[in-house]
Amino acid sequence: xxxxxxxxxxxGVSEATVSRVHNGVGxxxxxxxxxxxxxxxxxxxxxxxxxxxxxxxxxxxxxxxxPYVPKAHLFSAYFFSEMLSGIGSKARDNGMDLxxxxxxxxxxxxxxxxxxxxxxxxxxxxxxxxEHEELAAMQQLQQEGHPFCVMxxxxxxxxxxxxxxxxxxxxxxxxxxxxxxxYRQIAFLNGPDSYSNSQERMDGVRLxxxxxxxxxxxxxxxxxxxxxxxxxxxxxxVADRLHEIDAVFAANDRMAIGVMxxxxxxxxxxxxxxxxxxxxxxxxxxxxxxxxxxxxVPFFEMGELAASKLMHGSVGNAHKAxxxxxxxxxxxxxxxxxxxxxxxxxxxx
Numbered sequence: 169x170x171x172x173x174x175x176x177x178x179x180g181v182s183e184a185t186v187s188r189v190h191n192g193v194g195x196x197x198x199x200x201x202x203x204x205x206x207x208x209x210x211x212x213x214x215x216x217x218x219x220x221x222x223x224x225x226x227x228x229x230x231x232x233x234x235p236y237v238p239k240a241h242l243f244s245a246y247f248f249s250e251m252l253s254g255i256g257s258k259a260r261d262n263g264m265d266l267x268x269x270x271x272x273x274x275x276x277x278x279x280x281x282x283x284x285x286x287x288x289x290x291x292x293x294x295x296x297x298x299e300h301e302e303l304a305a306m307q308q309l310q311q312e313g314h315p316f317c318v319m320x321x322x323x324x325x326x327x328x329x330x331x332x333x334x335x336x337x338x339x340x341x342x343x344x345x346x347x348x349x350x351y352r353q354i355a356f357l358n359g360p361d362s363y364s365n366s367q368e369r370m371d372g373v374r375l376x377x378x379x380x381x382x383x384x385x386x387x388x389x390x391x392x393x394x395x396x397x398x399x400x401x402x403x404x405x406v407a408d409r410l411h412e413i414d415a416v417f418a419a420n421d422r423m424a425i426g427v428m429x430x431x432x433x434x435x436x437x438x439x440x441x442x443x444x445x446x447x448x449x450x451x452x453x454x455x456x457x458x459x460x461x462x463x464x465v466p467f468f469e470m471g472e473l474a475a476s477k478l479m480h481g482s483v484g485n486a487h488k489a490x491x492x493x494x495x496x497x498x499x500x501x502x503x504x505x506x507x508x509x510x511x512x513x514x515x516x517x
Contacts, residue, residue, distance in 0.1 A: 170211035172261075179207040183261040190215045191263070229267040230259045230475065231288030233277055235295025246450035247420070247467060248294070251319060254471020255292060262479050264289070276301040283314045290315040290478040292471075297362040298323065317474045322364040322501065330501040331474040335365045338463040338506030339372025340379070342417050342445045345461070345508055347380035349516045351415040351443055357390040357402050357427065358419045369419050369447070388413070392423045399426020400433070406442070407434045414442050415514070421446035421453045421462055428456065444513040459511035466504045473502060 176183045181200060189196055189204040207213075232255060234248065252266075259266055267288055271277050282288045291309075296302050296318055303323055309316050310328065317329045346354055356373050359366040374384055390405060392398030399422065406413055406427055418424035424446035431441060438458055446453055449464035 170208075170213040172213070172215070174211055175204065175207045175213045178211060179203040184263050187215070187261070187263045227267075227286050227289055228264055229288045230255070230264045230478070231267045231269060231282055231291040233269050233271065233279075233291065233293045233295070235271050246448060246452070250467035251294065251471040251474075254468040254473075255475045256471075257468075258472050258475035258479065262475075264479075271295065276305050279305055279309050279316065280312060280314065283309075283312070290317075292316070292474050292478070293318045294320065296321040298364055299362060315478050317478050319470060319474050320363075320365055322368075324364075327500055329477055331470050331477065332365065332501070332503055333465045333470065333506050334503045335368035335506070336372040336375065338447065338465070338508070339369040339417070340376040341372075341506070341508040342447070342461075342463055343373050343376025344379060345510065345514060346415045346417065346443060346445065347376065347382065349443070349514075351516075352382065353385070353388065353412050354415040354417055355388045355390060355406060355409075355413045355442075356417050356419075357392055357399065357423050359392060359394045359423075361391075366419060373417065392419075392426075394420050394423060396422045396426035396429070399423035399428075400430040401426075403427045403430020403434065407431055407436060410436065410440070410442070415444070416442050417445045417447075419447050421448050421450045421456075421460060424460055424462075425452060425456050428460075441513070443516065445508075449507075449509050453509075454511070456513065458513045461511045461514035462509055464507040464509050466506075470504055473504070477502070 172183050172186050176186045179186070181204060185196070185200065186204050189201050190208070232252065256266055269282070279291060279293070282291060291314070293306070293316060296306075298321070303326070306316070306318070306323070306328060307326070317331060319331050320333075322330060322332060343354065358369055361367060377384055390402045392402055399418065402423070403426070406416060407430070416424065416427055418427065424444050428441065428444065441458075444460055446460045446462040447465070449462040453460040453462040
């Protein structure tokens with residue numbers, strides 16, 4: 169079946185215009201409408217019923233739920249800005265607006281109320297935790313038939329539509345890069361265990377060590393909260409054990425850079441740093457001193473895919489995002505590939 173993009177290219181218009189023509193939304197020039205319909209007929213294009221229902225819905229909003237993070241510049245964080253950009257790109261192409269909502273600290277989001285009050289037509293959930301109340305709220309959404317997608321969090325045993333990255337493989341690649349160079353005392357600074365991607369990073373670390381004939385040393389496991397401040401705090405432990413720790417793998421770049429910062433505050437210069445590998449491959453990684461090796465996560469493509477799955481109901485056995493094969497591990501869970509980017513921070517001199 170032809171895609172909306174193919175119709176747009178043939179008609180010489182945008183994808184959003186194709187969507188508006190087929191859904192009778194907004195003022196459209198007669199000549200433009202005719203070109204779109206002729207191109208659609210020529211290519212055999214049929215818009216999905218779900219996309220049509222979204223375009224004709226009462227709100228026209230795609231909801232995005234973000235976590236409440238005190239004293240953090242949420243939209244400047246690479247993680248959120250890239251995903252929101254990807255979501256927004258697809259929403260725009262489908263003639264929808266984004267309604268961004270923040271969780272209230274200490275409270276479970278009432279997702280169903282967003283739909284009942286017709287504030288949103290579909291919802292993407294970021295920052296969810298693996299907690300009973302959160303799970304129950306999403307199960308209610310599913311039981312009532314509301315379209316939603318969970319990003320960067322996995323709920324085992326559920327059939328929620330989920331989009332994530334392959335954090336097990338990403339972490340395995342980071343550890344094998346370090347062990348292949350002879351590093352043996354590798355400290356791992358992870359995030360809270362209530363996030364599934366923290367658990368998956370841990371699984372990847374264990375796998376990478378096992379492949380290298382090594383075991384995980386519990387004394388080298390550190391926990392932060394994905395903030396730079398928690399990395400600075402972890403630097404105290406790394407500094408005290410600098411005689412034995414020869415590498416640090418952090419679950420995101422902000423914590424890795426925080427550890428570097430904390431070591432500098434203690435008078436330890438880059439020449440005496442352990443090897444470092446971060447995670448996310450944010451803009452800051454390349455600008456760090458030394459430049460930070462990091463696991464690249466396709467956040468923008470994750471956002472695009474999450475929005476696309478909601479718009480078009482595309483839950484199948486395989487997808488593609490920017491020519492990258494997306495693995496579907498369960499009926500509705502899609503994993504995008506990760507990639508290790510090697511820079512000076514992890515190369516043995």
